[in-house]
Amino acid sequence: MVTPFLDADIPPFLSLAKEEGWICHRWEFDFLLENFPHGCVVKRDGKSALGYITSVRYGRSGWIGNLMVQPGFRRCGIGRELMQAAISVLHKSGVKTVWLTASEQGFDLYRRLGFVQIDHICRWVGEGAGRSLSKPGVPDFDLAQGVDREGWGERRDAILQATCSRGSFFTSSAGFICCQRREGGVQIGPWGCLVEAQASSLLDQALSGVKGRVFLDVPASNLAAGALLGQSGFFVKGRSTLMYLGTEPRYHPGKVFALASMGSMG
Template identity: 45%
Template structure:
């Protein structure tokens, strides 16, 4: 087995394997990660066959490990652990101070052994929703919205926010912002940040109701977000742990109403 850097040719095998796992991943997301963090996109081959993947991307002084995936028939051989440790090394060599990831109950012990601590739960909510009302939609993020995102995560995530906005529909006000992104047959709300619940409610009220599933990942500690989503008919369909290692983050989930990605990069 050999671990090497992702190439564009590895995107299709990854998406095929991710689909088999029921993951929601897109070619656009992988292309962004390859452009933003080529050294952090890793694949493990057994001969010519790709058997595992992981990605690691830096945001300012923090980094996010995501997309850790091992083929079903290849598990138990240490592939996932090897990929995970190399992804950690990529970020540590980049002088990242805080590492982030989300973990299933099965994966949590592995990460705890490598210095990760649970700081929250991330709930995936599903309901109906669609594009922001045309009159309110804008084409890019405003600098003030980056500051709101900074309040939540304690780091500069400008590139990630711009990536989301470029591929979605944006709605915002002075006190908050919301992006709706396409995920194949689904839609994702996020990034979604607000200074207070009334602003978050106003942003959500500007979403046109459409058929099909709309999802978003939200910190469980943001109880205002839970109240808002429940009132709009959303329900929780899954949960994972939010974990970090290294320097404790300036994390304030009360400003985070939706993550920018579905668990892969924050």
């Protein structure tokens, strides 16, 4: 039986996700359950949760993330059932393009469901600068919304508001960057820029005053981002596949320097 995701499901999910090495936090579920609760469901056997999935809608686009099945019940069709449930909800809500990032283990399932590879996502890891720069001006949130839309082809105001309000947020005349504190370090993202020359100064501001581990998910097709991070001492620690289902998106990876979340919300 597939039923709605409840608050009581969050702690066991986070525990299981930690065992799998995922980076996710309670606030993400609060965001998802507030913005798209009917797209977050659980496969149950009586009172036992066998699998989970979350999804969220941004206009005519949607993201699927956090597909997780209990180890003892994998390869039993539960993942497919949950994926089909989430896709159905997104389509009924008017979504034309469904996004996700696929691990190596999940790639074949998503391909069989009709998802198409559009890019790879590289997880970069590095260290903060540990020094403070001069205090920036007031960040321009309207500019950030416009830059993000240029990269993804869709308005994603809700996720931008949620992430940029959680940490340090900087803008330039043609770009923006957000720095969120997470368990085990600091995440950079979302990060978008329309002028490559401004990306370096945005990164410097994000790393200013940050000590310890820094990580971010970056489209592999954004060669400028990869070159900048390599020059800044970052290295690639992991890789996933960016896929979509439905209408081909107006995706411009050269304008997307880092995703807003570590795989769960785009």
